[in-house]
Amino acid sequence: MAGTRSAGRGTRKARPVRVPQPAAPVPETPSFPRVDVSPRLLAWYGKAGRDLPWRRTRDPYSVWLSEIMLQQTGVVAVIPYYERFLGRFSDVAVLAAAPVEEVVELWAGLGYYSRARNLHAAARQVVEIHGGHFPQSLEELTALPGIGRSTAGAILAIAFDIPAPILDGNVRRVLCRLFAWQDDPRSSAAEKQLWNWAEDLTPVERPHHYAQAIMDLGATLCTPRSPACERCPLESLCRARALGLEEELPRRRVKPAVPIRIQVALLLEQEGRFLVRRRPLSGMLGGLWEFPAAAVAAGSDPAAAASRLLRDLGGTGTLRLAGGVDHVYSHFKLDLRLYRGLAPEAPGIAEDVESRWLTATELAGCPLHGAHKKALALL
Ligand code: SF4
8 A cells, every 4th residue: 555564474572652742842033934933124215224334235244243343232233334344344354354343433432342352363264265265054153252143144144145043132022022932031941942933934035034024124114112013014023012911021131230330540640641542452451542541449539540540550649530420341340540640750650552542532532441531521
C-alpha cells in the first residue's frame, strides 16, 4: 500500500513505546496570521518611513556605522556624527588605518565610548580577516567587536537584503505590545520568545525595508509613552491595544536610586592657557580629554582634595571654587566641583602627548568629555 511499510512475516522486537511528554507551556499568541504584519508595515513604511542619511545607501560600511551609533543614541544626535565620520573615514580601510585616538576624539559627545574603540577594532578585523569586505553571516558578523545579534541582523537585512531578524529597543517594545507580553521583558524567557516572534515576522521579501519599517514604527508611533495607536498600521492586530494595555506594556522596571559621586577638577591657568589631559584609552571615557580631576572620598573635604591634586601636579598657589557641574551617566550622577587657580609656579606640568595648555578658544574645539565640556562655561 502506498505510503505504508510492509509488516513482513518475521518477528520483530517490540520497540520501546515513547510516552508523549507534556508539551511545554505555549505562550498566548494572537489570533492573527503572522503574514498580516509585514505587508501592513511595508505599506505604511512606503508612505511614512523616515528619510535618514543612512537610508540613502545600502553600503555595508555606512549601514554598520549608523547602526553602531544608533545603539544607544537617538537619530537627531547621530546625524551630524554620522556625516562627520563618513567625511573623515570614507570607508572601512580608512577607518582601520586611523589612530584609535582620532576615532575616539571624533566620537566625543556621543557617549558610550566603548563603541568608538570597538568600531575601530572591528574595522581592523574587517580589513585583516575579511579583506575589507563585511561578512554576510550572523556568526562572522557577531564575532566582530561591538556587533551583537540585533546589529548583525540589521546589517544583514539592510545592506544585504537577507531576512534576518532584529530586536533593538524599538522592536522589543513593538513586539511586547503586539503580542501583549505581560511578564518581565528582560527575562531570559522574554528574550527567547521575542527573538522567536521577531524571526517569525521577518518576511522573505524586502527584508531591508521591513527592518527599517519596524524600527520606524517603534520610533515614531509605538513610542514608550502615549503610543499613537489610532495611526498605527497594526492597530487591529495588536493585543495590547485590544486589552487596553498599550500604555502599560512592556512592564517597566523600578529603577534603583542612582548613586552620586563627587569629583574635583582644576581650571589651572598659565598665561591665558588652561591645563587639560587625555584620559587613558582603556576604561570609562577612554581617550577623551579633561581638566585634571580626582575623586573625592565620601565624607572628605572637596577643597582639600583639590589642593592635594594641585600639589600632585607640582603646582602651588591658591585655589578658589569657580562653580559646579552636574552630569548624569548610566550608572551614577557626577557632582563635579571646579576650582580655579593660577599656576605660575608649576614647572612640573609639562606639555606632552597626554597633556596640553590650551586657550579658551582652543578648548572649545578640544574633545573634552561631557561634564568637562559643561565646565567651559565657568572659564
Ligand atoms: S496599536 Fe499601538 S501599541 Fe499596538 S503596535 Fe500599534 S502603536 Fe504599538
